[in-house]
Amino acid sequence: LALVVALISLSFGGAVGLMFLMLGCALPQYNQYWPLFVLFFYILSPIPYCIARRLVDDTDATSNACKELAIFLTTGIVVSAFGLPIVFARAELIYWGACALVLTGNTVIFATILGFFLVFGSNDDFSWQQW
Numbered sequence: 001l002a003l004v005v006a007l008i009s010l011s012f013g014g015a016v017g018l019m020f021l022m023l024g025c026a027l028p029q030y031n032q033y034w035p036l037f038v039l040f041f042y043i044l045s046p047i048p049y050c051i052a053r054r055l056v057d058d059t060d061a062t063s064n065a066c067k068e069l070a071i072f073l074t075t076g077i078v079v080s081a082f083g084l085p086i087v088f089a090r091a092e093l094i095y096w097g098a099c100a101l102v103l104t105g106n107t108v109i110f111a112t113i114l115g116f117f118l119v120f121g122s123n124d125d126f127s128w129q130q131w
Contacts (some may be wrong), residue, residue, distance in 0.1 A: 006119045013112035020105030024085075030098040034088050038102060041081035042109055045103050048073040049117070 025033045054068030080102060089099035 003119075006115075008117070010112055010116055013108055013115065017105045017108035017112060020101050023095075024098040024101030024105065027098070027101075030095050032094045032098065034093050035085050035098060035102040037076075037106075038081050038084055038106060038131055041077050041084070042113070045077045045081070045110070046113055053121075074114070078110055081110070093115060 021035060021038065024030060024035050049067075049069040052067045056064050056067050085094065085099045085102040087108075088094045089096050092104075
């Protein structure tokens with residue numbers, strides 16, 4: 001039951017985050033679709049950590065360079081996702097209101113991705129590693 005509640009909560013969070021992104025693009029006063037480029041960052045953000053989890057043995061209690069590099073790359077991708085709408089707003093490609101909506105959507109989406117890894121990231125019978 002807890003996994004079902006977590007799955008429903010994560011899907012609701014993803015839908016709310018994408019709604020904010022779409023509102024930042026499609027509202028009549030904004031009407032610019034440049035912020036949709038952050039979708040690439042949503043797709044790219046979990047990839048380094050997923051690869052590192054496959055390559056690294058978790059029984060090591062010490063720090064691991066591969067996992068730390070993956071976290072560093074993931075952090076760079078997340079920061080870039082927050083920076084891109086700000087650069088678009090500074091270059092006057094989008095309005096600042098659209099930038100605020102996209103940044104809100106980014107916060108919700110990345111919290112949802114983090115929640116997915118916290119809920120389904122353990123090495124139990126139902127894990128994302130099986131996919």
